[in-house]
Amino acid sequence: MRIFKNAAVILLALCLLSGLSGCCGNKTGTEWKEELLGSWNNFMQDFSRYALTSDGDLQGKKLPGRDGYTGTYEAAYESWSGTEYLFGGTALERSAGDKLSVSYTLQIASGTAAIRWIERGQEHVLADADAESASEITLNAGDNYFLLKGEDFTGSLHMDIK
Incomplete structure (x- = not known):
């Protein structure tokens, strides 16, 4: 989160510098705003990939x-504890x-596991027991991540997001 705050400060400084420079060209205020928001959105989408668990982990x-x-994600777990951020990102508007x-299909042989969707900092539990489900989700601006949390979890997960 600290990195996002630092990025916001840098972006704000760049905005102020471009406004003070007097070099506005032929762009209107609305065009500048749209360009700035588009650039910020692209930056956030590119940068948010680092919040996902790396493939090697x-x-x-x-x-x-x-x-x-x-x-698509497929995994078998054996006495595993932790959190895997599988899919998602941060965007004002997803392209x-x-x-x-x-x-998804979640099978729990022992321990606990939960598939969660983080939306704007709020965690929604999609499944925390054996489950097979399909649904449509509407993303809002901001953080949207799908993750698995487990505690001494033995079982399997298959997840497909399109």
């Missing part, structure tokens, strides 16, 4: 989709739209 195999929000089709 995942317990299973991840096949990426068109962006960080989509793909591929705000609708996602989410399907």
